[in-house]
Amino acid sequence: MLKIREFVQGDDEEVWLRIGNESFKEYDDFRPSTMEDMEIWEKDPGFDPVGMFLAEMNGETIGRVQAYVDKKREEKKGFVRALGVVPEFRRRGIGRELTERAIKSLRERGMETAQCWIRDDKIPCKHLFESMGFDLIRIFSAMRRELNIIPSDVGGNEDVRLRVMREDREDIELLRWLVDEAFSEHFDFRASTLEEWKHWSEHPDFDRKGWFFALLAHKPVGHVGTWIDSKFVKHTGIKRGWIDTIGVLKSHRRKGIGTSLILHGMHYLRSKGMTEVELGVDDLNQTEAIKLYDKVGFRVIRKDLTYLRNIV
């Protein structure tokens, strides 16, 4: 007998992690999630245990899903996330039941659409969501390059000065402002809060020395942030870092500032011993960011798909 029950905060963390780790271990960039990750997540200002479900079969937990409502969003769009069924119990309709439960939960909380993300090579996920009426609405590219040679002859801005982020509240506020300004016209944008950035900056892997502001005549006009997931590097042995975010104010685009920023981020990651770097970009990004990444040698390694369904 299949039973789908609510997640109980304080009791179910370990089982939530176990199901996730068993379900996602087939991913090529998998690393196990730990209790420390869970504790950090539960402290996130946006964390909400409501909508988290576990599937049990004869008392054994075998699947999970999260139906997430982002309370900071005005539009009535919810998210289906973290869906996983352990391999031995697949193809028995459990993924579908969990997704249906998640949609019901979003509907009960007033959501009108449900969105989810799927990697293009995850055929079971694609079939599952497409068979449940989700439509592909947006495609993102994951891009990667090695860091052995970092190009120096690809332009850049001669006048721009890059300064490392400081630890104070003022710089966190500046980062928040620069990111929101740069992304305000982007797909799925919602303004971030200082509290969220503060939480991010307190993550044990957050390294402010890898976060930079671009200054023109002392005025901040852009930012770049790098990320190294220390547990990923330790688990896989792959020395891969990420360009977490990069942006230039609209008024200062097409002047080589983005090039200077990304090159700087790449040099920083290499200085930390990374041998490759990855980033994600919206294929329909109006600023054609993908061309910048292409210019500095990134190549597409995967597509990440966004699906949406009307749930009214």
Ligand SMILES: CC(C)(COP(=O)(O)OP(=O)(O)OC[C@H]1O[C@@H](n2cnc3c(N)ncnc32)[C@H](O)[C@@H]1OP(=O)(O)O)[C@@H](O)C(=O)NCCC(=O)NCCS
């Ligand atoms: C995706 C996942 C949750 C599906 O769980 P599941 O319990 O096996 O799914 P169901 O049995 O409910 O299948 C429902 C539909 O999904 C599709 N599907 C599931 N597995 C499939 C497979 N191996 N190949 C093709 N289609 C598949 C089919 O359309 C299926 O309907 P059908 O059986 O009537 O043809 C599971 O494969 C999983 O945990 N994958 C790893 C974790 C993951 O990638 N999560 C992210 C999901 S976006």
